[in-house]
Amino acid sequence: MSDIIRREFITLLGGAAAAWPLAAHAQRNTRTPRIGFLSPSPQTYQEEFRRGLRERGYFDGQNVIVDYRFTDGHDERLPAAAKELAAIPVDMIVCTNSAATAAAIGVTTKIPIVMVTTADPVGQKFIASLARPGGNVTGLASFSPETGVKQLEFLKEAVPTITRVVVLWNSLSPTHVISMPNIQRASQTLGLDVKLIEIQIPENLGSAFETVTRSGPDGLIALVDQVTIRHRADLVDFARKISCPAVYALREFVIAGGLMSYGVSFPDLHYRAADYVDKIIRGARPEDFPVQLPTKFELAINLKTAKELGLEVPSTLLARADEVIE
Numbered sequence: 001m002s003d004i005i006r007r008e009f010i011t012l013l014g015g016a017a018a019a020w021p022l023a024a025h026a027q028r029n030t031r032t033p034r035i036g037f038l039s040p041s042p043q044t045y046q047e048e049f050r051r052g053l054r055e056r057g058y059f060d061g062q063n064v065i066v067d068y069r070f071t072d073g074h075d076e077r078l079p080a081a082a083k084e085l086a087a088i089p090v091d092m093i094v095c096t097n098s099a100a101t102a103a104a105i106g107v108t109t110k111i112p113i114v115m116v117t118t119a120d121p122v123g124q125k126f127i128a129s130l131a132r133p134g135g136n137v138t139g140l141a142s143f144s145p146e147t148g149v150k151q152l153e154f155l156k157e158a159v160p161t162i163t164r165v166v167v168l169w170n171s172l173s174p175t176h177v178i179s180m181p182n183i184q185r186a187s188q189t190l191g192l193d194v195k196l197i198e199i200q201i202p203e204n205l206g207s208a209f210e211t212v213t214r215s216g217p218d219g220l221i222a223l224v225d226q227v228t229i230r231h232r233a234d235l236v237d238f239a240r241k242i243s244c245p246a247v248y249a250l251r252e253f254v255i256a257g258g259l260m261s262y263g264v265s266f267p268d269l270h271y272r273a274a275d276y277v278d279k280i281i282r283g284a285r286p287e288d289f290p291v292q293l294p295t296k297f298e299l300a301i302n303l304k305t306a307k308e309l310g311l312e313v314p315s316t317l318l319a320r321a322d323e324v325i326e
Helices: 003-029 046-055 075-087 098-107 147-158 174-190 202-215 226-230 232-241 251-255 266-281 303-308 315-320
Strands: 034-039 065-070 092-095 113-118 137-141 164-169 193-198 219-222 246-248 260-264 297-302 323-325
Touching (some): 034 046, 075 092, 075 098, 092 266, 137 266, 147 164, 147 219, 174 193, 202 226, 226 232, 232 246, 251 260, 297 303, 303 323
Parallel strands (some): 034 065, 034 092, 164 193, 246 260
């Protein structure tokens, strides 16, 4: 082989070698990313998640595919649903609550997991820390320890004469456990006598309602979890039956006829989750992407319910409401 031919061969070989990784990268990028969406209930805020995707240039069925798995409110079915998503396989799993996140972690240590409404991800050992999650999990924490305190304050502001408040809670919920000390301290500051009544499973609702009735409260707070969300109509009807002003965590309770709600905006968390999806599609590693805290809270008031209870909600409180139902 002459020197000229040899040089041309080496040049061509070098050019091809340099092009190979680019060609391989281009080939990898032609595959449409698949996003698993894991939730115990179809009544989540997936439309806000889809809106977040659209605003970042992703359209389901076009340049991304979203595979949904719902378990009709049964957390025990989430591990099987997570296993289905991992077997597709999807490129990441978006988990709408703590149970879904735990299920996804149980089936994969490789596929990126994006939390949406996980209450205490560090305490639940999903991540090492908010700043440096580690592993394959990142996303959004959905809990603010002051939410219960604000609910108590808003209830006192709406009904200044109250003295006895019942708090419905669940000792199995990390969010509720963290909230309790803050609520109890705030009750002392506000001069309120707070009684805790526990609901762990739907079957506890009847006995809990009987205990509340015997307690004769003039105020009620129902902390949010899967039981209270799924049975919000029962909770609202019960509060109406005993003519008790009540505060909840989600606006869905107010739409169902509850007096007030104050809490983290779940629609906003689902919308923000799309940002994590975008970054992971672009190559970000979950362990390097800090977990973010809630930034948006919503206060909703139902004036029709207030009228039924004989309450006149102060104008100062109405002015701070994000939504007023008349």
